[in-house]
Amino acid sequence: MTTKRQVMTLTVNGDSHELLVSPRQTLLDVIRGQLGLTGTKEGCATGTCGVCTINNDNGEAFLSCITPALEWDGKAITTIEGLEAGGKLAAIQQAFIDYGAVQCGFCTPGVIMSAQGIVNTLDDPSEDDINDGMAGVLCRCTGHIKVKEAIRNVAKYKS
């Protein structure tokens, strides 16, 4: 069987794209390979580590590495590149910097998009909510403490 490519539309960080996509490609493949948005990383590629996390049109965190690209035809996503607006970092990004929640950087986009998923869906997340939202990201050599501090204090940065 030969791969049958299909035309799909995908809105990424507010920009609409028309793309020719193979069923063999995941959303992650399209984001990195076709759109050149390499902020989103590939780790385990099996939905375990969380470094490929992006946000769906409801702002919820989900895993681009185990999402067939064609499944997202007509939908919108936000990647790490879409958080900053007009040269100003998103609240969660500034909080991560100020609270020292960034280290080597490989998992950081996935960690931040997971944290952004919490910010997008809960106004005043509890400790349990933060643990729940972040447990799906395994990598983070800073440890958990700084990341959680940043999320707890993100409200300060919202304007």
Next chain:
Amino acid sequence: MHLPDHEFVKPATLADSLALLRSASGEIKLIAGGTDVVYNMRGRLFQPDILLSVRDLAELQGVADTTAGGIRIGAGIRLTDLEHEPRVAAYPALVTAGRAVASRHVRNMATLGGNLCLDTRCWYTNQTAEWRQAKGPCLKNGVAVCHAIKSASVCVALNASDIAPALIALNADITLANVDGERRLPLTDFYTDDGVTHTIRDADELLVAIDLPAPSGRTVFIKETARKGNDFSYAVIAAGGEVAGQRVTGLRIVLGCLTTRPLSLQEPVRIIETRGLTDEAIDVAAAAARDELGPLTNLYTPAAYKSSLARSLVRQALRELRDATP
């Protein structure tokens, strides 16, 4: 690594999906959240000709009251939405089990129907394709060899669903649909003792809904795993019944992830219904669970650990059932 070659189709309606399931040639895999299917395609365990997406079918969404006083849950409901659905709150074991699945990231994708249909898992097959190639084919490939348990004549891969035991303890029914109509059956009858064809779903059928009777009595759910974030369970247990002091009627105790089908315990139930929820009877019932489990030499932990885990979980679940505030 890209996914294996296949055709991706996404019919707009349930009727179109069922028609395609009946008419298409070649192997079809259904996909909803994709968290199990894509994972298995990555590992080349699934290499379907066609991937049929039912993810956005409106007919599989929503929760409705039934005339019997219970609820009907669309099989396509996401696990995150299940947690927040007010009608589901009347079934605490289901809420707890739903929340126990994997991570928030996965629950934002995965569906209830998908969780009930999760492929079985085994220490042999759930490896890389190269690893499997080195060891040779097994019952999952139509060869009469089992690498997990040498003497096994049917596939002993384990059920992976956290939610199925909770729903079975809640006396759930499921509805399967094909182009000719629907059939409804108790969820417990959905599963088989063969890890290859581990459900009775026919190739042209789709799981469309889950029915729960009116809430009644108490239910509990407990999960044991390595890390809360993402790991498959070592074991889960769900129990339910009408509890009055130490007396209990209509007791269900269901162990999950230790056997090919979610296991409804028989003798422990008989012991407790006869003797009541005393500490002594609970210990006897917990010890009796082992005899119904069969071989445990597969996945994650040694048989001795699993045996001891099953005993602990039965004891813990029964005590919680007794001591929980009604």
